[in-house]
Amino acid sequence: MRKIEQISQNAYHSAGFIGKYQQLVRDVVIPYQYSVLSDKAPDAEKSHVIANFINAGKALRGEDCGDGYYGMVFQDSDAAKWIEAAAYSLSCQPDAELEKTVDSLVELIAHAQDSDGYLDTAFTIKDSERRWANLLEGHELYCAGHMMEAACAYYLATGKRRLLEVMQKNAEHIYRRFVTEKTEGYPGHPEVELALMKMYHVTHDPHCLELAEHFINCRGQDPDYYIKEKERRDWTVWGNNPVDHDYQQCGAPVREQSDAVGHAVRAVYLYTGMAELAAETDDQELFDACRRLWNSIVQRRMYITGGIGSTAIGEAFTADYDLPGDTAYAETCASIGLMFFARGMLANEVNGEYADVMERAFYNTVLAGMQLDGKRFFYVNPLEVVPGISGVTPTRWHDLTQRPKWYACACCPPNTARLISSIGQYAYGESGDTVFCHLYAAGEVRFANGMSLNCRTEYPYGYEISYDVSGNGRLAVRIPEWSGKFSLSVNGSAVTAVPEKGYIYLSVSDGDSVKIVLDGTPRFMYASPRVPALSGMTALCRGPLVYCFEGVDNSGDVLSLSVDPDSLPRPCGFDSGLLGGSEKIAVSAFRTSDDMPLYSDSAPTQTPCEAYAVPYYTWANRGENQMRVWMSRIR
C-alpha cells in the first residue's frame, strides 16, 4: 500500500518562487517549445516532431508521406513531454488557446496510430518492418511511455479521453506482444514501466500493472537478451554495445542489483518504476533493491547539486566517489529522474531523506538546466567551467559555458518544463487524515481528504514558512537535514516538535496558522575524503541552494580564490534586480597572485579579499565566465 499518495494534478496553485517559475514555463517555455516542435522557432535546431506525426498518418493511409521522418529515433517523446507540460499548466490555469493546440496535436497523434495500436512515427514512416526488433536502441517503449504520461496528464487536466484511449490501445498492443504472446525482451531505455504505473492509477486497468511488473521482473533475467536480439538483425541505430550490461542495467535481475550503473537517466527511470511498483504491490524485496540503489546514488554517486552521472561517455554513472566537477555530465534529465525516484520512494516510506534529495536536485541542477528567461537550456551541468578549457578540450567538450538554444536531442528542455509545471505533486502528498509538505512551495493546495493549506514563504530566499490550514487533520512538514535547528509555532505560540524520520507531525484544526522557521545560516560544506576530486575543497550552501562563484562577481577570476571556511559567510540581502531576484553571499577569501610561473617553489602571494557567490541555479546568465562550486579552502 502506498504510504503517501500524490495530490491530484490540479490541487496546487503556486505563488512565490515556484509560482514565478510556473508562470515562466506557461508564458515562455511552453509556447517556445511548441514553436520548436512545429519548426517555427528561428535559430533552433530542426525538430520536425509534428511533421513526423502528420507523415506517419499519411504512411498508414497509404499516402505519400511527404518529407518523411526526421530526428532522433525518440523524437516523438518531445511532443509527449510537451503535451504533459501543457497539461500540467492547464491543470493550474485554463487556457483555451493552448488546449486547442494540444487537441490538434492529439488528433495528429491519434491518426499516426496503426490499427493494431502501434504508435511510433520513426518506425511507421521509415521502417515498418523493423518494429520491435531493436529494443536496445529503438526507443519504441520509451516513446510509448512518455505518450502514456502525456495522456494521463491531459486527461486529468481536461477530462478529455482521446489521447488516453489511444494510449490504452497502445498499452494493450504492448501487453499482447510481451505478456500474452510471451515475446522476449525488456525496454532498452526504461520509462514505460513508470508510465504504466501512471496509466494504472488513472485507468485501473490491471493489464497496465501487470505489464509494468512484467518488464521490471524480466529485466536482467537473461542479461544477454540484447546480444541475442542484435544477432537477429542486420541494422543498428547507433551501434550501441549490447554486451554492456551495466549501461543497460540488465546484468542481473533488478531485485539483485545494488549499484546504480549505466546511463543515468535510464537508471533512475527504471528505479522509479521499481519504486512505484513496490509501493503499489507491497513488494518488500523490490523496495529493498530500490533502497540499495538509492543509497548507491545518494551516498556515493551524487554531486552536491543533485546531479548524477559523472561521465559524458554514455551519460553514465561511473564508480563510487568519482565525482569530478570539471568533467561532470550531471544531465538535467537525470536529476529530474532522481526526483521521480525520490517521489517513488516516498510512496514506500515516509522519510525526509527522499525529499531532501528531491529538493537538492530541483533547486540546483534542474533549475540550472534552464536560463532564467526560459529560452536556453543546459543538458550538462558541470560544477566548474573555465572558458578556454570547458567546451574546448576533448575531456571537457560537453561542459559548455553557456546554455544553447535547443538541441537536436531535445530531451532536457521539455522535461524541465513538465517537472516545473507539476512540482506541486512533488511538494505535497497525503495519507488518510495526514497531509505532507515535502517541499516548501508557496501557494494553495487542496487535498483529497478535504483539508487545504495556504503556504506563504519567500523560500528559497526566506526560511520562514507559514501554513494557513483549512479543515482538520494532521499536518506533516519535512524538516530538512540541512536545517540544524528550527522553530515552530501554532497560532503564534511556540510549539516543540521532534522530527520523526525528517517530518514533524501536528494535529491541526480549521483556521490554524502554523509557522516554521528554518535555519538559513549559510554553510560551508565538505566532501568525504574518499572523493578524489574534492580534496581540500569546500562549497557554500544556504538552505536548499548550492552556491557558486562566478567570474563576473569576482574580478573575472575565481580560479585564484581560496576561501576561509572558518569565517562567517555574509548574505548580502535579497536583490530583486539580481538574476531574477536572488541574493549574493560574501565570504572571506584569499586571492593568489598569478604573477608566477607554471610551477614555483615559492608559495604564491595570497591577498585577503571578499569573494561573492550566487546560487548555482543562476549561473551562466551573465555571459561567459569562470564558475566554480567547490573552492579550495585555506585550511
Place this chain on the structure above:
Amino acid sequence: MRKIEQISQNAYHSAGFIGKYQQLVRDVVIPYQYSVLSDKAPDAEKSHVIANFINAGKALRGEDCGDGYYGMVFQDSDAAKWIEAAAYSLSCQPDAELEKTVDSLVELIAHAQDSDGYLDTAFTIKDSERRWANLLEGHELYCAGHMMEAACAYYLATGKRRLLEVMQKNAEHIYRRFVTEKTEGYPGHPEVELALMKMYHVTHDPHCLELAEHFINCRGQDPDYYIKEKERRDWTVWGNNPVDHDYQQCGAPVREQSDAVGHAVRAVYLYTGMAELAAETDDQELFDACRRLWNSIVQRRMYITGGIGSTAIGEAFTADYDLPGDTAYAETCASIGLMFFARGMLANEVNGEYADVMERAFYNTVLAGMQLDGKRFFYVNPLEVVPGISGVTPTRWHDLTQRPKWYACACCPPNTARLISSIGQYAYGESGDTVFCHLYAAGEVRFANGMSLNCRTEYPYGYEISYDVSGNGRLAVRIPEWSGKFSLSVNGSAVTAVPEKGYIYLSVSDGDSVKIVLDGTPRFMYASPRVPALSGMTALCRGPLVYCFEGVDNSGDVLSLSVDPDSLPRPCGFDSGLLGGSEKIAVSAFRTSDDMPLYSDSAPTQTPCEAYAVPYYTWANRGENQMRVWMSRIR
C-alpha cells in the same frame, strides 16, 4: 651554426644511477624486447615485427608470404627503435652475440626493401598499390625515419654500413618522390625530419638536409593537403579526421605556429626536426617559431613531471593550463620527444632552461614509464591514480594503476630503451674548447676536442658532483633552476661563479678536480592559479625528482592526507633496499577522518600525522595502490 655539438655516440661510459639504468636496459630490456619482436616472450602481446620483414622479403621475391602482415601500420618502427637501442648499448659495451642478432635482423630488413628503395612491410605485404597514398595515417615516412635513426646509430656503433646503405637508398627514394618529382604531401606523423638531420650528420648527403627542409617548409602551406589526399582514396587506416589541422600540426606553415597542439608525440618530433634544422642552417625565423612552441609547452602545457599531452583523446595537447593529474595522458614517448626537442634547442642556444626540462622529463615521466625491473611499461603517466576509479571509468580508462607487459602499440618500451642507452648524448655536449655538462651523469666522457671528464656523483640521490678533468679547456656546467644556491670548488678551493643563462664556465687544466654542490633541500611546489586542476595543491620535489605519495607508505590511503607546506620535509636517508635504491621523504600532514557522509557541513576531523613520499619514477612498483603527486595543502 650549431651552438653545441653532441658528443660522439661511444664517448660516454656510464656509472652510478645512469650506469645502473643502462645496465638494466642492456641486461633485461634489450633481450626481452627482442624476444617480443620475435614473438618468443610469454604473455606479451603478439608483435610479428620480424616475421613482417621476412614476409615482405618473400613478397618482393614473388614468393608466398606466409602468415602475411600483422600489427599496427607502424609495426616496423618497433624493430628500428630496438636496433637503435642495441646500437647505443653496443657503443658503450661490445657484445658479439647482440651484434650478430642485429646483423641478422638488418639482413631481413635489407631483403624487405624494394628495388626502388621503398621499405615498409605493411604496404609491401598487404597493399603495394597503396604506397604513399595515405600520408595522414600510413606512417611510411615515420617508419623510414626510425629506421634511418637506427641505421645511423648502428653505423656509428659498429662501422657497419649495411643498414645505412639501405636507408640512404630509401632516403633517395623519398627525395625523388617528394623533391625531384614534386609530389605533394608531408608526414602525417613527423619523425623523418629529425631522422634526416641525423642522416645528414652521418652521411653529409645534401639531399638529406634538403628533404628535411622540404618536409618542414611545406607543412601547413596547404593546410588541407590531407583532405585532398583523402578524397583521392577509398580507404583509411583508422579513419583519422583530415580536417583536424591541430591534430596534424598543419594549420599554418610551421614558421607561423605558436601553440603546441595536436598529438603530443608528433608535435615534439616535428619541433625537434625544426630545431635541428634551424641550428644547422642558422634559420632565425624557424628558431623563433621553435622558441614560441617551446614556451607554449613549458610555460603553459607541461605537467610538473615533464609529461605533456593532457588528453587521451588523440594523445594530445589541449589548452593552456589544462593539466589535470587524474585524467592525464602524459605519454612516455611524448616526454622522450620533449627531451629530443630540448636537445635540439640546445643546438641553437646555450640556455640551462632546455636542460632543466630535459632533466625534468627524464627523471620523472621517462623513468616512470618503465618498471624498476625493466619488464613492464607505462604508456600513460597520470599524476594521480585511485584504484576503483583509475583504469575503470570512461574518463580515466587509460590511467592504469600498474604497468602492463607489452602493448599492441608498442612505441613506448623501445623508445625508453633507446633513450636510456643514449642518455650520454643528452648529458654532455661540446663547442670548440668548451665542454658542456647538461645533466649530472656519473661516468667517463671523452670529447672530440681531446678533453675528458670523469664525473662522480650519487645524483639524483646526492647533490655533490665532482669532475676530474683530463686535458685543458673550458668546462661549462649547468646549474639547475631548482637549485636555489650552490657551491663550487676547484682542486679543493672555493670558487665563485655566476651562472650565465644557467651555466657556469670555468677554465680548467689537465688534472683539475671540480666539485659542485647543489641544493638538495626538498621543496614544496605550487602551481600557477591559472591551472584549474591544481588550486590549493602542493607537490614535493627534491633535486630533479618529483615525489609522489603512495598508499603503501601511508596506511593505504593518500586521498585523505593534506600536507603542511610550511613544515620542513624530512629526508629519511638513502635506502639501497628501497625501490632499487631510493629515499623516502617524510612530511607533516593531516589525515582527514573518512567517518563522514558524502557531504557534510561539519569540518571533518583532521589528525596530525607523518606522510611519506617516494620519487614519482618509482611508483607502482609495490602493487596496486593510491598515488598522488599533487596533494591538498592545509594552507
